Each structure stands twice: as C-alpha cells, then as structure tokens.
Amino acid sequence: xxxxxxxxxxxxxxxxxxxxxxxxxxxxxxxxxxxxxxxxxxxxxxxxxxxxxxxxxxxxxxxxxxxxxxxxxxxxxxxxxxxxxxxxxxxxxxxxxxxxxxxxxxxxxxxxxxxxxxxxxxxxxxxxxxxxxxxxxxxxxxxxxxxxxxxxxxxxxxxxxxxxxxxxxxxxxxxxxxxxxxxxxxxxxxxxxxxxxxxxxxxxxxxxxxxxxxxxxxxxxxxxxxxxxxxxxxxxxxxxxxxxxxxxxxxxxxxxxxxxxxxxxxxxxxxxxxxxxxxxxxxxxxxxxxxxxxxxxxxxxxxxxxxxxxxxxxxxxxxxxxxxxxxxxxxxxxxxxxxxxxxxxxxxxxxxxxxxxxxxxxxxxxxxxxxxxxxxxxxxxxxxxxxxxxxxxxxxxxxxxxxxxxxxxxxxxxxxxxxxxxxxxxxxxxxxxxxxxxxxxxxxxxxxxxxxxxxxxxxxxxxxxxxxxxxxxxxxxxxxxxxxxxxxxxxxxxxxxxxxxxxxxxxxxxxxxxxxxxxxxxxxxxxxxxxxxxxxxxxxxxxxxxxxxxxxxxxxxxxxxxxxxxxxxxxxxxxxxxxxxxxxxxxxxxxxxxxxxxxxxxxxxxxxxxxxxxxxxxxxxxxxxxxxxxxxxxxxxxxxxxxxxxxxxxxxxxxxxxxxxxxx
Amino acid sequence: xxxxxxxxxxxxxxxxxxxxxxxxxxxxxxxxxxxxxxxxxxxxxxxxxxxxxxxxxxxxxxxxxxxxxxxxxxxxxxxxxxxxxxxxxxxxxxxxxxxxxxxxxxxxxxxxxx
Numbered sequence: 017x018x019x020x021x022x023x024x025x026x027x028x029x030x031x032x033x034x035x036x037x038x039x040x041x042x043x044x045x046x047x048x049x050x051x052x053x054x055x056x057x058x059x060x061x062x063x064x065x066x067x068x069x070x071x072x073x074x075x076x077x078x079x080x081x082x083x084x085x086x087x088x089x090x091x092x093x094x095x096x097x098x099x100x101x102x103x104x105x106x107x108x109x110x111x112x113x114x115x116x117x118x119x120x121x122x123x124x125x126x127x128x129x130x131x132x133x134x135x136x137x138x139x140x141x142x143x144x145x146x147x148x149x150x151x152x153x154x155x156x157x158x159x160x161x162x163x164x165x166x167x168x169x170x171x172x173x174x175x176x177x178x179x180x181x182x183x184x185x186x187x188x189x190x191x192x193x194x195x196x197x198x199x200x201x202x203x204x205x206x207x208x209x210x211x212x213x214x215x216x217x218x219x220x221x222x223x224x225x226x227x228x229x230x231x232x233x234x235x236x237x238x239x240x241x242x243x244x245x246x247x248x249x250x251x252x253x254x255x256x257x258x259x260x261x262x263x264x265x266x267x268x269x270x271x272x273x274x275x276x277x278x279x280x281x282x283x284x285x286x287x288x289x290x291x292x293x294x295x296x297x298x299x300x301x302x303x304x305x306x307x308x309x310x311x312x313x314x315x316x317x318x319x320x321x322x323x324x325x326x327x328x329x330x331x332x333x334x335x336x337x338x339x340x341x342x343x344x345x346x347x348x349x350x351x352x353x354x355x356x357x358x359x360x361x362x363x364x365x366x367x368x369x370x371x372x373x374x375x376x377x378x379x380x381x382x383x384x385x386x387x388x389x390x391x392x393x394x395x396x397x398x399x400x401x402x403x404x405x406x407x408x409x410x411x412x413x414x415x416x417x418x419x420x421x422x423x424x425x426x427x428x429x430x431x432x433x434x435x436x437x438x439x440x441x442x443x444x445x446x447x448x449x450x451x452x453x454x455x456x457x458x459x460x461x462x463x464x465x466x467x468x469x470x471x472x473x474x475x476x477x478x479x480x481x482x483x484x485x486x487x488x489x490x491x492x493x494x495x496x497x498x499x500x501x502x503x504x505x506x507x508x509x510x511x512x513x514x515x516x517x518x519x520x521x522x523x524x525x526x527x528x529x530x531x532x533x534x535x536x537x538x539x540x541x542x543x544x545x546x547x548x549x550x551x552x553x554x555x556x557x558x559x560x561x562x563x564x565x566x567x568x569x570x571x572x573x574x575x576x577x578x579x580x581x582x583x584x585x586x587x588x589x590x591x592x593x594x595x596x597x598x599x600x601x602x603x604x605x606x607x608x609x610x611x612x613x614x615x616x617x618x619x620x621x622x623x624x625x626x627x628x629x630x631x632x633x634x635x636x637x638x639x640x641x642x643x644x645x646x647x648x649x650x651x652x653x654x655x656x657x658x659x660x661x662x663x664x665x666x667x668x669x670x671x672x673x674x675x676x677x678x679x680x
Numbered sequence: 681x682x683x684x685x686x687x688x689x690x691x692x693x694x695x696x697x698x699x700x701x702x703x704x705x706x707x708x709x710x711x712x713x714x715x716x717x718x719x720x721x722x723x724x725x726x727x728x729x730x731x732x733x734x735x736x737x738x739x740x741x742x743x744x745x746x747x748x749x750x751x752x753x754x755x756x757x758x759x760x761x762x763x764x765x766x767x768x769x770x771x772x773x774x775x776x777x778x779x780x781x782x783x784x785x786x787x788x789x790x791x792x793x794x
Contacts, residue, residue: 380707384707387766387767387768388764388765388767388768389768390768404707406707409707409708409709421708422707422708423708424708424710425708432706432708432710432712432741432742433706433712433739433741434706434707434708435707436707
C-alpha cells in the first residue's frame with residue numbers, strides 16, 4: 017500500500033491516511049488536496065507509510081499532491097510538531113496556522129514579479145557605537161551556536177543599531193535573519209530603516225496587515241531562499257528559512273507575542289526553541305525584560321542560562337529623563353490633571369516642544385451613568401460596561417464590539433441628564449484643547465489610528481511638528497522616536513496597581529518606563545511626571561531611579577514566595593457555554609479526569625468563573641493546573657488532553673487549553 | 681401616596697436669577713443649564729403675613745435651557761416645573777424647570793414651553 021499521512025486543519029488531534037498511486041519520501045512536506053467529509057481539504061504530508069491502522073478498503077485516494085512549490089522543510093515540520101506537542105494543539109491546526117492563508121487553501125500566488133533590481137545606493141553612514149553597544153555586537157558576532165542573549169538596554173540606548181549590526185554580520189556570512197517585533201504599528205518604520213540599511217538585501221515583511229498574495233509570496237521567497245531578512249510580528253516565527261543564522265525578538269516582554277486565540281503560542285518562546293533546533297543565537301531585546309527572561313539571564317547579579325548584554329546608557333541623548341512622582345492625594349485635580357502637570361505642559365508649549373499625556377484608556381469615559389437612579393451602561397453580552405465614545409456619539413463594548421447610539425434618556429428612569437463617568441483619551445483631549453487653546457492637541461489611540469494609513473499619517477504629523485500635545489494610549493509607548501518630545505505625563509496609572517492579575521505590576525512598570533522613555537531622546541532633556549495617590553509605592557520609587565533591576569528582583573522574590581511563574585509552570589483549561597453552571601460542570605468533569613494523572617508534581621486548582629465571567633453572551637470558567645516541573649506538566653497535559661477529547665461534550669460548550677497563559 | 685389620586689409634583693416659583701452656569705450638553709447632545717433663583721415674597725402663615733426669602737437650585741433642559749441662556753443675573757422670572765432629588769446620593773430637591781416666563785421690564789418677554 018502507498019499511504020500518506022496528512023495533517024489537516026481540523027480540530028482533531030490526529031493525522032489522516034490517504035492512498036496515493038505514486039509517492040516518494042521527497043513528497044513529505046508537500047501540500048496535498050484530499051477528500052474530507054463531503055468536500056475537499058488541503059493539508060500537509062507529514063509521513064509516508066506502507067500500512068495503515070485502517071483497512072485499505074476504507075482509505076480514500078488523495079486527490080492531488082501539490083508539487084508546485086518546494087516541500088516544506090524538515091525543520092519546519094519539526095517546529096510545527098513541537099508547537100503541537102507543547103501547546104497541545106492538533107498538528108494540522110498548527111500547520112494551517114503557520115502557512116499563509118493562500119497556501120493553506122492549496123493555491124499559489126502569481127509568480128513573483130520580475131525581481132526588483134535595487135540600485136545599490138551606498139548604505140547610510142553608520143553611527144558610532146558606544147562601548148556597551150560595541151561589546152554587545154562583538155559578543156553576538158562571535159556566537160555561531162545556540163545561545164539566548166538578553167539585550168537589556170535602557171530606552172533610547174540604541175538596541176536597534178545592535179540588531180542591525182548583528183544582521184549585517186549574518187548577511188555577510190551568507191545567512192538569513194529573522195526579526196520579530198510586537199506590533200504591526202511598528203513594522204513600517206523599522207522596515208524603512210532596515211531597507212535603507214541593507215539596500216541590496218531582500219526584506220520580507222510578515223504581519224497580518226500584509227495582503228494575502230503578498231504574504232504567500234513572502235513565505236515562498238523565504239522558503240525558496242531568496243529572502244535575506246524576514247521582519248514581522250509573531251506569525252513570522254513560522255516562516256521557513258534554510259540559512260537562518262540569527263533570530264531577534266525586539267521588545268521581548270510584549271504581551272502581543274502571545275496569541276490569545278486559536279493556537280495560543282508565545283512567539284518568543286517558539287523562537288527560542290527554533291534557535292535551539294537550528295543551533296543559532298537568539299537575541300531578546302528590551303528595556304524592561306519580562307521577569308521570566310530576566311530571571312533566566314541571572315537577574316543582573318550573576319551568570320544565567322541566558323547571556324545578559326547590557327546597554328546602560330542612552331545612545332544619542334545625554335541622560336535618561338528625570339522622573340518625578342506627583343502626589344495627588346491632597347490636590348484637587350483639574351479634570352484629572354495636577355497643577356504641576358498643567359504647568360509643565362504650558363512650559364513645553366511656550367518652548368515649542370512636544371508633550372505626551374499618557375492615559376491607557378480610550379474613549380471619552382469608561383461608563384455612562386444615571387445620577388438619579390444609578391443605572392450604568394452595561395453590555396448586554398458581556399460582564400463589562402459600554403464605553404462612551406463622544407466623538408461619534410456611540411456607546412461601545414471594548415470586549416465584544418457591540419455598539420449603540422447614546423440613549424437620550426436613562427432607560428430605567430427617564431432622566432435626561434446622563435453623565436459620563438471617569439476619563440478616557442477623548443475626554444482628556446477635549447479638556448486639554450479647552451485649557452490650552454493655543455496648543456494643537458492630537459489624540460493617538462486605536463480609534464484615531466484605526467487603519468495603518470491613518471496611523472502613518474498621525475506619525476507623520478507628529479514628526480513634522482504638527483502637534484504640541486499628544487494624548488495617547490500604549491500605542492505610543494513603544495519604539496517611537498520623536499526628537500522634540502520632552503515631557504511625558506502619566507495620568508490614571510494607579511488603577512493597574514491593584515489589579516487581580518499577578519503580572520499587573522510587571523506590565524505597569526514596563527508600560528510607564530517605556531512611555532517615559534519617549535521623552536528626551538534627542539538633544540533636549542526629558543521629563544516624566546507620574547500622577548499617583550500612592551507616591552511611596554515601590555513601583556513608582558523604582559521608576560524615579562530607573563532601577564529596573566531592583567524592581568524586577570523584588571517582584572521575582574514575591575513570585576518565588578508565591579510559587580508563581582517563572583518558579584512554576586501553568587496551564588489553564590477554559591470553558592464557555594450559555595450558562596456558567598455548564599462551564600463549571602465541564603471543568604469539574606475534566607478535573608476528575610485529571611486527578612488520577614496529576615500525581616504529586618502537578619497541582620490541580622478548582623474550577624472558577626473567569627475574571628471576565630461573561631463575554632459575547634457566553635459564560636466562562638477556568639481551571640488552573642500548575643507544576644514546578646515543566647516536563648512533568650507537559651506529560652500530564654498530554655495524557656489529560658487525550659481524556660478530555662474522549663469526554664462527551666454538552667452541546668454548545670467550547671473549551672481550550674492555554675499553556676503558559678498570560679491572562680487570567 | 682394619597683389614595684387613588686395621582687401623585688402631584690408641580691411647583692411654581694418666581695424670583696430673580698442669582699447666577700447660572702455655562703450651558704452644557706448631555707452626552708446625547710441635549711442642552712442643560714443649572715442656575716440659582718432668589719425668591720422674595722409675602723406669604724400668609726397661620727393667619728399672619730410674613731416675609732419669605734429663599735434660594736432655589738434649578739435646572740433647565742432642552743428648549744428651556746436655551747431660553748435661560750438669554751437671562752441675566754437680576755432678571756425677574758416665573759418658573760414652572762417639578763422637584764426631583766439631585767442624585768441618588770444627594771436627596772435634597774432641585775427644581776426642574778419646564779416653563780420660563782419673564783415677568784417685568786421686557787415687553788417682548790419670551791415664554792418657552794416644552
């Protein structure tokens with residue numbers, strides 16, 4: 017019998033056998049179209065065999081093996097297999113995700129347009145490296161085997177320049193480089209910088225904003241060895257590169273590297289595995305590394321599994337910005353802003369410099385309320401409130417996307433005088449415009465920068481000096497370089513201090529340090545003002561001294577006491593159904609199935625409603641499992657999943673497993 | 681509530697405008713204005729006459745709010761409306777004005793009704 021084993025993008029943890037008339041070992045990695053159910057599907061051949069567990073008469077013949085592109089290489093298949101194993105996902109689903117949609121559907125993009133011969137303009141003059149940058153570059157250039165590096169550089173320390181030098185070396189050796197960045201928003205600028213630096217290199221952009229055909233072409237360019245540099249968001253970690261010699265993960269702490277639906281993988285962690293598999297160096301760069309990474313890199317106190325490269329100085333600017341904490345306990349705030357912040361804004365305005373007021377909450381106000389009867393604008397579908405968007409007079413759920421007009425009167429009591437409660441970027445924008453009528457106020461959030469085009473236009477406007485005061489969310493926190501920006505004010509940061517999530521302080525610290533790092537990056541000195549009612553909080557104190565290490569070590573000590581990651585490994589089984597009881601019942605059953613498997617090394621917690629118990633009309637519960645030993649957890653999860661797949665599912669119940677969850 | 685009669689809540693009060701806030705709008709775009717009225721009159725109480733003075737917090741919405749923007753401090757008005765608590769927490773009443781009449785010195789007095 018000639019049999020191929022095919023990974024199909026269906027939610028079943030198994031491969032499918034098909035008959036073929038002609039086949040060869042070399043067909044492994046080719047896509048194949050096969051009959052499935054009442055239709056056809058395209059999958060990937062992962063093995064060839066002479067016998068099947070099924071009777072030959074039951075096997076169907078494959079429709080056609082698609083040999084129109086080179087087979088997916090063995091290391092790519094192994095990477096997918098690792099993800100399937102580690103994240104407990106069906107291999108076919110992993111591969112369906114890892115392939116660009118067009119290739120997944122069995123199609124090919126029209127053959128590459130005639131290769132663009134770029135004029136070999138001479139690359140721009142290289143900036144002089146600081147000693148620390150030079151040391152980092154030397155260490156990277158010297159490494160040609162697997163090693164994880166943590167490039168820990170303060171904001172504005174020239175991490176990108178180090179990446180570019182390392183890429184340069186790799187290209188000179190005939191290798192390929194893979195660079196992952198957190199958000200689509202950042203890629204166009206970086207792409208421009210990379211293209212300018214390597215005018216003759218073929219740079220492939222890979223992110224979800226790239227059109228279908230272009231994405232497939234980029235994948236093929238990489239697969240067929242034409243690409244020199246792949247630059248993209250988390251999905252780029254799956255792009256095959258035969259001559260791959262270095263992987264760079266910029267802003268490695270960023271939560272967007274972890275996918276929150278479908279295949280819940282961490283691109284950073286997968287990238288480390290890939291570097292290990294290919295025996296090449298990987299660089300994780302950040303001003304505020306994740307605590308996991310910092311821990312593995314020896315906490316700044318000694319050698320660790322990762323090699324720490326530190327850039328303690330800013331590259332262009334003389335100094336880090338001065339960070340001041342503004343105690344708002346005694347002060348009557350004016351529309352949420354302290355007198356000190358308003359004065360500082362006026363001063364920048366008078367000097368013709370730019371300021372940024374950071375508030376990580378978009379919309380006008382987080383809720384519309386009726387002062388007469390207490391009604392608030394809840395979302396019908398979620399356990400959340402509808403946010404007031406005054407710019408287009410809508411109420412909007414930031415969780416499920418539901419939107420409706422602003423009611424004229426209170427739906428409960430008829431009162432006309434409904435009040436927006438709290439403060440979002442839109443409100444801050446209008447308040448600032450009112451208080452500082454001479455200032456050109458520009459709001460930057462996901463509403464004003466709803467498309468990449470609008471986002472680029474806004475960035476251009478900032479660079480051209482077309483704005484004095486920026487009001488923005490975390491969109492502005494990362495990676496941007498605005499030479500005239502000298503003041504950052506953070507308002508409403510306290511809310512995150514007491515969040516239930518144990519990672520909340522880590523995120524808040526990173527966010528404030530990153531956003532503060534936008535100020536004073538060029539020749540003008542920068543200042544950061546943080547408004548708080550808890551001026552003595554160690555998190556804020558560490559910010560004033562730019563002491564990431566002290567903060568991280570305190571946090572790690574707390575985590576160690578509580579046995580939280582990185583001192584334990586976690587997985588979450590989540591379930592959602594019409595009624596909470598159904599979700600919890602399923603989790604109880606799943607827990608019973610887990611008990612005989614858990615042993616002493618895996619702890620099973622109790623099923624509980626999720627922190628956001630209702631989303632899109634579905635009620636959600638979760639079950640946490642934890643172990644101090646990763647292999648033990650992995651072995652347990654594999655055995656547990658088999659039993660869960662065998663459980664009878666009530667109608668309408670959906671579940672998934674999240675390994676190394678970031679959100680609770 | 682007294683028997684089957686519908687609960688009544690009708691207030692008529694005349695006086696002069698003491699001060700008013702700037703016109704604002706509800707999130708749905710309806711104009712709102714809050715103001716203070718000083719009332720002075722002579723009333724009969726237990727068969728004797730007495731002087732009465734008070735200040736009344738008022739709010740006007742919609743058309744009545746637009747009318748109120750034309751009123752200057754000291755202008756004499758006759759207001760008709762109903763009383764309601766300021767909010768769930770502050771239970772003291774505020775006069776919700778439905779009708780604003782100018783009662784002196786203005787031959788072309790305007791009257792607004794909703």
